[in-house]
Amino acid sequence: MHIPVSLITGASSGLGRALALELAAQGHWVVACARSHDALWQLAEQPNAHGRILPCVMDMTDVAHIQQVLATVQQRFGHVDNLILNAGSCEYVDVNALDLALFRRLFELNFFAQLQMIQAFMPLLKASHQPLLALVSSLAHVFPFSKNQAYGASKAAISYFADSLRVDCPELTVQLIEPGFVDTPLTQKNQFSMPFLLSAEDAARRMAKALQQRQLRLQFPTRLVLTLRLLNCLPYGLRQRVAKALGRQS
Numbered sequence: 001m002h003i004p005v006s007l008i009t010g011a012s013s014g015l016g017r018a019l020a021l022e023l024a025a026q027g028h029w030v031v032a033c034a035r036s037h038d039a040l041w042q043l044a045e046q047p048n049a050h051g052r053i054l055p056c057v058m059d060m061t062d063v064a065h066i067q068q069v070l071a072t073v074q075q076r077f078g079h080v081d082n083l084i085l086n087a088g089s090c091e092y093v094d095v096n097a098l099d100l101a102l103f104r105r106l107f108e109l110n111f112f113a114q115l116q117m118i119q120a121f122m123p124l125l126k127a128s129h130q131p132l133l134a135l136v137s138s139l140a141h142v143f144p145f146s147k148n149q150a151y152g153a154s155k156a157a158i159s160y161f162a163d164s165l166r167v168d169c170p171e172l173t174v175q176l177i178e179p180g181f182v183d184t185p186l187t188q189k190n191q192f193s194m195p196f197l198l199s200a201e202d203a204a205r206r207m208a209k210a211l212q213q214r215q216l217r218l219q220f221p222t223r224l225v226l227t228l229r230l231l232n233c234l235p236y237g238l239r240q241r242v243a244k245a246l247g248r249q250s
């Protein structure tokens with residue numbers, strides 16, 4: 001029986017951690033990557049990890065770390081069926097004191113590090129009979145949210161990249177995941193109200209199902225997706241006024 005090999009970045013907390021446990025429960029081998037050694041080892045030792053989670057410490061912005069993990073996975077499995085690029089971070093912008101270093105930090109992780117991973121792992125993905133690359137973006141880029149200039153732009157970049165990559169790589173299933181608000185350390189810093197907030201476990205179940213069904217795009221939760229689609233149907237000026245009004249509340 002074929003046991004799928006899934007590599008997940010950002011597996012030390014939030015969505016990535018919950019997805020690692022979900023896929024391990026479904027019988028996958030899970031290569032769990034992040035920078036936090038202790039959190040990864042604790043994850044691997046969870047009873048519901050079923051001994052199928054392999055922790056790999058890696059800073060995704062460091063090519064040498066990526067090469068180390070690549071060598072480990074090559075030696076242990078020889079291929080990767082599902083490359084799930086989930087690690088990311090969010091910081092908010094003060095437009096009155098534009099901080100370019102903040103923009104560079106976010107793009108370095110949310111965009112360029114993803115490309116580094118794809119470049120490094122493509123040969124192992126191609127060694128799979130059914131390769132799938134999942135890129136975790138966000139609904140944050142589909143509407144102009146306040147203070148979201150850097151995070152939203154970095155996620156818009158990765159979403160566009162995913163859709164465009166799919167055009168040129170017919171042999172690879174490129175899956176784009178665009179979640180709404182999920183309760184994780186990333187959103188626990190937010191001081192504004194987050195409509196239709198989901199638990200990380202709920203989000204992970206949706207992601208695992210989409211993975212199994214090889215869905216090309218997963219946007220959730222539906223109520224937020226539909227609300228944003230409606231807002232995007234408004235005339236441009238009115239849409240901007242709504243964005244401003246929402247921004248004043250945050």
Ligand SMILES: NC(=O)c1ccc[n+]([C@@H]2O[C@H](COP(=O)([O-])OP(=O)(O)OC[C@H]3O[C@@H](n4cnc5c(N)ncnc54)[C@H](OP(=O)(O)O)[C@@H]3O)[C@@H](O)[C@H]2O)c1
Pocket residue numbers: 009010011012013014015016033034035036037039058059060061086087088089090109136137138139140178179180181182183184185186187
């Ligand atoms: N939570 C939401 O509402 C939401 C909504 C839409 C999209 N997303 C996206 O979902 C993904 C996961 O977010 P989350 O909410 O689960 O956040 P989280 O709990 O903060 O998890 C982020 C993960 O990324 C890892 N990470 C950060 N910098 C890294 C680096 N340089 N190298 C390797 N790993 C790194 C972190 O681990 P270490 O610190 O141990 O490295 C952590 O495991 C992100 O891409 C985020 O943008 C989240």
